[in-house]
Amino acid sequence: GIQVEQSPPDLILQEGANSTLRCNFSDSVNNLQWFHQNPWGQLINLFYIPSGTKQNGRLSATTVATERYSLLYISSSQTTDSGVYFCAVVRRGSTLGRLYFGRGTQLTVWP
């Protein structure tokens, strides 16, 4: 398989603060996604970003595929940003559509 490590495991912020979440992976990938799991359990797709940089409102993500890591930036955090953030990858060269997940970063934003 492929190892996916996320850091930090827990992050506590006050509303308005910025944060950076990191995802390291052990092999080349052809698919990398960031998800936010809401309190009801649904995984919300934030970014599909196997390489490069994308932005969506207060969120942005960068994947440096050659160095096997991805970063998720959250600016001006809000209480609704709370939840668990997961990084998931599909190994490059794999013809099988299997996502490997990290253990997630639990983000808590206080008002």
Next chain:
Amino acid sequence: KAGVTQTPRYLIKTRGQQVTLSCSPISGHRSVSWYQQTPGQGLQFLFEYFSETQRNKGNFPGRFSGRQFSNSRSEMNVSTLELGDSALYLCASSYLRGARTGYTFGSGTRLTVV
């Protein structure tokens, strides 16, 4: 465009029973994957179906099975339930097996085995 629909949302079953969970993918998506999420093991891959064929299977016992219908809807079945099967079961769909656009997940089925 409707998202991925999983039913039921919640289930309580007794040890030894069997259960069937359903997943309807986004219209036009042909790939459906299933994942189990527990606090201890995190998110683990169960299996993937594409064009009605199981293409990949994770490291789960044979009690876990699934199928996909011609309309791409998928079901998974767990027989002889054990307490450890209590988990959130998530289904994901994609058009090209995750390529180019990634996977979209449903809201999940929360199974409790008592």
